[in-house]
Every structure is written in structure tokens, then in C-alpha cells.
Amino acid sequence: MLTYLLDTNNGRLYEQLYEQMKQDILQGVLKAGERLPSKRKLAEHLGVSVVTVETAYSQLMAEGYVESAEKRGYFVSQVEQALPRPAPKPFISTEGQEPNIFMDLKSNLISTEQFPFSVWAKIMRRALLEQDKRLLQPMKYNGIPELRQAIAGYLYQARGMRVHPEQILIGAGTEYLYGLLVQLLGRDRIYAVEDPGYQTIARIYEVNGAKYVPIPIDRQGLSVRALDKTAVDVVHISPSHHYPTGIVMPVSRRQELLRWAMCGPNRYIIEDDYDSEFRFVGRPIPTLYGDGESGRVIYINTFSKTLAPSIRISYLILPPQLMELYRARLGFYSCTVPSFEQYALAQFIDSGSFERHIARMKKLYRIRRNEIIAAIQSSPLSKRCTIFEQDAGLHFLARLDTGLPDMVLKSRAQSLGVRMACLSDYVYEKNPAYDHILVVNYAGIEMEKFPTALERLAGALDE
Numbered sequence: 001m002l003t004y005l006l007d008t009n010n011g012r013l014y015e016q017l018y019e020q021m022k023q024d025i026l027q028g029v030l031k032a033g034e035r036l037p038s039k040r041k042l043a044e045h046l047g048v049s050v051v052t053v054e055t056a057y058s059q060l061m062a063e064g065y066v067e068s069a070e071k072r073g074y075f076v077s078q079v080e081q082a083l084p085r086p087a088p089k090p091f092i093s094t095e096g097q098e099p100n101i102f103m104d105l106k107s108n109l110i111s112t113e114q115f116p117f118s119v120w121a122k123i124m125r126r127a128l129l130e131q132d133k134r135l136l137q138p139m140k141y142n143g144i145p146e147l148r149q150a151i152a153g154y155l156y157q158a159r160g161m162r163v164h165p166e167q168i169l170i171g172a173g174t175e176y177l178y179g180l181l182v183q184l185l186g187r188d189r190i191y192a193v194e195d196p197g198y199q200t201i202a203r204i205y206e207v208n209g210a211k212y213v214p215i216p217i218d219r220q221g222l223s224v225r226a227l228d229k230t231a232v233d234v235v236h237i238s239p240s241h242h243y244p245t246g247i248v249m250p251v252s253r254r255q256e257l258l259r260w261a262m263c264g265p266n267r268y269i270i271e272d273d274y275d276s277e278f279r280f281v282g283r284p285i286p287t288l289y290g291d292g293e294s295g296r297v298i299y300i301n302t303f304s305k306t307l308a309p310s311i312r313i314s315y316l317i318l319p320p321q322l323m324e325l326y327r328a329r330l331g332f333y334s335c336t337v338p339s340f341e342q343y344a345l346a347q348f349i350d351s352g353s354f355e356r357h358i359a360r361m362k363k364l365y366r367i368r369r370n371e372i373i374a375a376i377q378s379s380p381l382s383k384r385c386t387i388f389e390q391d392a393g394l395h396f397l398a399r400l401d402t403g404l405p406d407m408v409l410k411s412r413a414q415s416l417g418v419r420m421a422c423l424s425d426y427v428y429e430k431n432p433a434y435d436h437i438l439v440v441n442y443a444g445i446e447m448e449k450f451p452t453a454l455e456r457l458a459g460a461l462d463e
Contacts, residue, residue: 001045002037013048014055021056025065025076036066036074102417103453109444110394114360115308119353120344127343135343139335141327143170143315147342150349151315158277158355161290161299167323169316172336174274174302175204177316180333181298182208184326185268189233194222196426196434198243201236201272214428217242221249224256233264238272240285244426244439246389246397254288261296268322273301275393277358278365295319303345305394306358313337313345365394365443372442372450379454384461385438394443397423400436402461409436412460418453 004020006013024030036042039057043050057074060066067077128135142148148165155161171177178201182191187209193202195214205212215226215235222237235257239249261267271288289299302314318326335342348354373387376398384401402409406422413420423437424430 002042004046006046006048014052014059017046017048017052017056018059021060022063022065025060025079030076032076032078034076035072036076038073100417101414101419102456103445103449104419105438105440105442105445105453106419106421107444108395108441110305110309114357114364116353116357120348123347123351123353124340124344127340127347131339131343135340137339139339139342141331141333141335142166142168143335143337144339144342144346146346147349148315150346154349154354159287159290161287161317163317164320167317167320169318169323169326170335170337170342171314171316172312173304174272174300174314175200176336177300177314178204179208180326180330181270181316182210183330184322185234186210190231192222192227192230192232192235193428194237194242195428196244196423197428198238199426199428202428216429216431217245217247219247220253221247222253222257224253224260227260233266234268234270235261236270236272237288238274239288240273241275241393243274243393244395244397244421244423246393246395248285249288257288258294258296262294268296268298270298270300273299275305277306278362278393289317295321298322306354306361311341311345313341368445368447369396369442371447372440372445375447375450376454379451380458381454381461384458395439395441398438398440400438400461402436404436404461406435409460413457416456416460418457418460420457 002021004017006016010016021030030036036057037045039050039053043053046053057066057068061068061074065077065079066074068074145165147170148168151168152163152165155163169177169180171180182205189210191205191210191212192215193199193205193212195216197214197217202212202214213230213232215230215232216223221239221242222235227235237249237257239254241248257269261269269288273287287299289297296319298319299317300314303311304314345354373396376382376385376387386399386401387396388399389397400409404412406424410420410422421439421441423434423439425439427434
């Protein structure tokens with residue numbers, strides 16, 4: 001009698017029986033022409049209902065694995081046997097899914113506890129009612145005018161940037177927009193990325209067929225002296241708050257970079273302003289785009305950090321000559337953000353709700369940063385940890401007093417349930433100056449669990 005192990009706690013027993021019998025047929029365990037037990041006998045043997053067996057048999061018949069003969073029963077059909085299966089590889093969890101993680105200090109999550117759900121829902125209903133059939137109409141390649149006008153107005157009020165709405169291009173996430181930039185500027189260009197830096201950027205250039213060169217940074221940001229020694233055409237920087245070092249580029253270095261761009265006929269600077277809204281000391285840092293009318297700076301930002309990662313709305317600001325080129329070369333692309341979301345976001349900005357939300361989140365993150373730093377200073381980790389670059393953005397650095405290599409330290413911490421990232425994870429060329437520095441992404445940290453995580457991390461430092 002056929003015997004199969006069925007998990008009665010898992011439900012849908014017929015699917016389990018069907019799948020196991022199908023595999024036996026494909027592997028030749030059940031031979032072509034072999035008679036199968038009657039539904040009642042197999043049900044009694046397996047301890048399941050007759051309906052379960054009947055449903056499994058019916059599915060096997062529908063797919064051609066089994067055939068029935070009137071008054072004779074069920075028989076295995078003639079099918080090609082499956083090729084031998086390779087030995088199964090061990091399952092490797094993706095980032096953020098490890099079952100033993102107690103505290104994740106690596107993932108750059110944001111807090112969702114203050115998201116204005118009621119306001120957002122009201123605005124979405126309003127957009128649905130007011131826009132009506134316009135939501136079903138095709139959009140221009142650069143997004144709806146209302147959102148581009150709202151963004152231009154916000155940038156003028158918050159950052160002092162004078163931008164014409166026609167210079168703004170809306171897209172579904174910065175990764176998508178970077179791909180468009182490579183198509184616009186050319187795959188034959190050489191792109192500079194910061195070292196250390198956010199390495200997803202380099203991967204985007206690579207998969208889009210463009211070459212990139214890591215350029216070291218110093219205490220003022222990307223080194224123009226090192227840049228001058230390369231054949232780079234396009235520089236990617238985050239001057240208002242570098243990730244992961246937290247460095248703010250001073251005006252003297254910004255001017256150096258602008259002069260570098262002006263010294264070549266087709267040089268451009270891509271300014272990534274990804275979390276500039278969250279500065280806790282002093283005024284917002286002026287953008288490189290707003291430093292002058294050079295026409296060589298491309299500005300990029302996203303609402304994923306300020307609102308939520310699932311709101312995949314980002315935007316580019318192109319100099320006029322590049323927008324003309326984009327319109328001619330790539331204007332056939334449709335905007336990748338649904339018009340419904342664009343109308344809602346435009347109203348959210350115009351109503352002042354976005355500015356109020358930013359103010360609330362800045363207050364929340366400032367309090368959380370202070371609580372986290374205080375928790376570190378009162379923990380067993382305090383005498384072996386120095387905190388710096390904590391005045392802007394949603395992360396800070398902590399230098400750890402240990403002789404352990406970073407790989408060993410991360411492995412030990414992970415075994416204790418603490419997932420962490422080190423500054424050395426973001427370098428292209430190894431530099432001892434970046435060893436033993438923890439990158440703390442604090443926006444999504446659960447404060448009630450943090451003291452326990454610090455105790456575990458302190459234990460991982462013991463040599």
C-alpha cells in the first residue's frame with residue numbers, strides 16, 4: 001500500500017498527497033500502467049477523508065499523470081521521467097529575514113509610527129474624486145504638472161532652489177532614475193563614485209553597462225585631487241550628508257568640484273540629496289545645484305526616506321540643455337509613477353501636510369537619536385565606543401575599541417542576534433582607517449530592545 005507523510009496541521013491535505021504522488025510518478029517510483037489503490041482503501045490507510053484522496057486523484061487525472069478505467073480503477077499514465085535532481089543546496093536567508101536576528105542595526109529602515117495615515121487617506125479620496133477621468137489618461141514622460149510644480153515650490157521654500165517645473169522628471173525610485181541617467185549621458189562615459197560609499201550606486205552603473213571609478217574621500221568629501229588623476233566624466237556625490245561617513249561637504253570643496261566640471265566640455269555632477277531634510281543642527285545645507293548656474297549639476301532626491309519606502313516616487317532635476325536632450329532621446333518613455341499617487345502627493349505638498357510631517361519626523365528622530373546615544377553611554381559598551389557624525393541624517397558612526405577584524409566582529413554579533421554593518425563594508429579599496437567603525441542606522445530601532453542588544457554587542461567585543 002502506498003504510504004505518504006501528510007502534515008495534518010498544514011491544511012489542504014489533498015495538495016500534499018497530489019504533489020507527493022506526482023513526484024513518485026515523475027521519478028519512476030510509480031510505473032506506467034501500475035494500478036493505484038482505491039480511494040477508500042488509500043484514505044483508510046493514510047487516515048484522511050475519501051474526499052481528500054478523490055480530489056488528489058482528480059488533479060492528477062486533469063494533468064495527465066493518472067487515468068481511470070470504468071469499474072477497474074485508477075492507473076499511472078505513461079509520462080517522461082524527470083531528469084535526476086541535483087542535491088538540494090542549503091537555504092540562504094536574504095538580508096533582513098534571518099530568523100535569529102534580535103536587533104537589526106544594518107538595514108536603513110525608517111519609522112512608520114508617525115505616518116499621517118488619516119491625512120493621506122483623505123487626500124487620496126479627494127484626488128480620486130476631483131481628478132476623476134484624468135486618472136485614466138496617459139501622462140507626459142516627466143510626470144503630471146501639478147506634482148512638478150509642487151516640488152519646485154517646496155524646494156524654493158525649503159532649500160532656496162530656483163527650479164522650473166519643466167526641469168523636473170518624476171520616476172519610480174532613484175534606481176530607475178539612475179538607469180535613465182546612464183542612457184541619457186552615455187554608457188561610454190566613466191562615472192566616479194565615492195569611496196567609501198553606497199555601493200548600490202556602483203552596481204546600478206555596472207548593470208547598465210557603464211564604467212565606474214571609486215574616488216577616495218577625505219574629511220571634506222570626495223577628493224578633487226584624486227579625481228583630477230582620472231578620466232572621469234560624471235561624478236556622483238552626496239554633499240549634504242555623505243553615506244556612510246556622515247561628512248558634510250564644505251563650500252570650498254563644492255567650488256572645487258564645480259570648477260572641475262567647468263573644465264571639461266561634457267562633465268557633470270550628480271548630486272544625491274537623499275536625506276537632507278533630517279539635519280538637527282543649524283540651517284539646511286545649501287545644495288550644490290543651487291550654488292551657481294553652472295548647468296553642470298544634476299539633482300536627485302526621493303520621497304522614500306521622508307514618507308515611506310513603499311511610496312516609490314523620486315525625481316531628477318536636469319539642467320535645461322540636458323532636459324532638451326532627454327526629451328529628444330528618451331521622451332518616448334512613459335512616466336513610471338501612477339498618476340493617482342502623483343496627484344495625491346502634489347496635494348499633500350501643496351496643503352502643507354508634507355512640511356508638517358517633516359517637522360514631526362525631525363522631532364521624533366532627534367529624540368530617538370538622543371535616546372539611543374544616551375543608552376549607549378550608559379551601557380556596558382560605553383567605555384569601548386566613541387560616537388561621531390550624529391548631527392544629520394538617519395545614521396551615525398561609533399568607533400569600537402577592539403582588535404577583532406570587522407568580519408569576526410560582525411559574525412560574533414550575528415551569532416548573538418545583532419545584525420550590524422561596519423564602515424569597512426562600504427569601501428572599494430581596503431583602508432585601515434575605516435576598521436572597527438560601526439554604522440548605526442537608528443531610524444527603525446525598537447527602543448525597548450536596544451539595551452539588550454547593546455549588552456550582546458558588548459559581549460561580542462571580548463577577545
